Amino acid sequence: MSEPSDPLTPTTGFAALVGYRIADWSWGRAAVELPVAAAHLNRSGILHGGVLTTLVDTACGYSGCFCDTPGRGRRAMTLQLNTQFLAPAQAGQRLTARAHTTGGGRSVFFADCTVHADDGTLIGRGDGVFKYAAGSGDPAGIPLARLPGS
Amino acid sequence: MSEPSDPLTPTTGFAALVGYRIADWSWGRAAVELPVAAAHLNRSGILHGGVLTTLVDTACGYSGCFCDTPGRGRRAMTLQLNTQFLAPAQAGQRLTARAHTTGGGRSVFFADCTVHADDGTLIGRGDGVFKYAAGSGDPAGIPLARLPGS
Amino acid sequence: MSEPSDPLTPTTGFAALVGYRIADWSWGRAAVELPVAAAHLNRSGILHGGVLTTLVDTACGYSGCFCDTPGRGRRAMTLQLNTQFLAPAQAGQRLTARAHTTGGGRSVFFADCTVHADDGTLIGRGDGVFKYAAGSGDPAGIPLARLPGS
């Protein structure tokens, strides 16, 4: 569901399957958007918990991996993720997960995230601990060709 | 990816999109299986964190909602979910999330979960706090027609 | 270590042992202060993790239990607590944990907390899920004589 003009969002893997989009990315910050569809619901007919945790994990992970050096990038792995479910979400709503880093250094970083619906309701929040892949603790990152998954 | 003879796994919603299967369900216990495919990976080429949290959330949630009274069922909502990522998982592996309840009563329950790959590797673990939907704190549940989402 | 003119802070139990003080309390908000002393350190000579979690638990728990009806009060039990340790703290620093509720209703509530040192450093943050004791989900609370522990 990502737009053709969106260079940030992966067009393969779980990002494509779930249909979220990287809506914003800068130093220590990231936002992820998802229009909630029937494919995101649980058997009670509301947002599946795994969709909310996916948005929190993605936004938090991106928030610590921004890199604006041409031809270079950064990657991290989630060590731990915590999510609180504050209100149910329904199909038809657009969710935005906004994360920012709260601490860490060159080996690990911490991030915090809120998820709001387009009517302003706070759907959930979460936080996580992430470990930088080799070389990615450097804000200048590493050459794209050497990133994991390349 | 659920088998035709599988009456437990929802055939719509996020369960169908992700492709997990309820492999086992009994009092205070549940197991969820997923064959990892390319659609479950992140941009580093390993299992997306959101897939692991989805398995933990699903297995934990089911573990507290077993009901063997014909024509009746139980539902719960996730209040909070914690996941630790202990080892990466790759496409081609089959993951099994096994959860059991650890406490609670008629209003909330707690559950704990491990996720192993088919070679025995502990991929992750997690735990959560869940709130029963109205009437579902009773082990006998409520009529299926009155469950949320029916 | 609480001051004689402080009517909010318990003068017995773990509050007195640790020496924290309820510094502020209003609807959906609470602040807890602690001057860090040698008795709060671990064997590495920095703040023991259990002190930080104690401040987070206390501030979060109080934030959902404010009651300004004379002769009445509210109580809650922690269901789950998550804490992130963002920077070490040393003896001589004064820590302030500030919590606010983020959601919930008459049975459970959610709260979020930051802990800063007096030089402005963010020492940690955390969040929790709490369950109201019988009658305490009502903002008007219950008679003090009927509260747990009375």
Next chain:
Amino acid sequence: MSEPSDPLTPTTGFAALVGYRIADWSWGRAAVELPVAAAHLNRSGILHGGVLTTLVDTACGYSGCFCDTPGRGRRAMTLQLNTQFLAPAQAGQRLTARAHTTGGGRSVFFADCTVHADDGTLIGRGDGVFKYAAGSGDPAGIPLARLPGS
């Protein structure tokens, strides 16, 4: 409250204030004991949440820092701690927190912990992510004189 013949438990700092005792320690495992006294209770008259989190943090932290090389030791810092509160505990009970490592490597480790009362009741459980201090990722540790806090 630690016994004179107990060489493992710190006799200063928060360990001495709270009164817990390192009851067992081996590769990847640790147990911490606490006889619950009035000084460990909250204003509701049951175990303060901060006492349970202190036991979980301590047992988990020790579990990853065993070292049997004479004259050497290991230290770690808590990055994140999660605790679930499964049953209340009262004064007079003896609690035992048993932790074991579940993963990690030379930079971080994961641990999991249960806390039981002496009547067998599961009071709580928890888990955490820890970062080794410089040199402590090596099982042989570093000279005691170079450990943080020495």
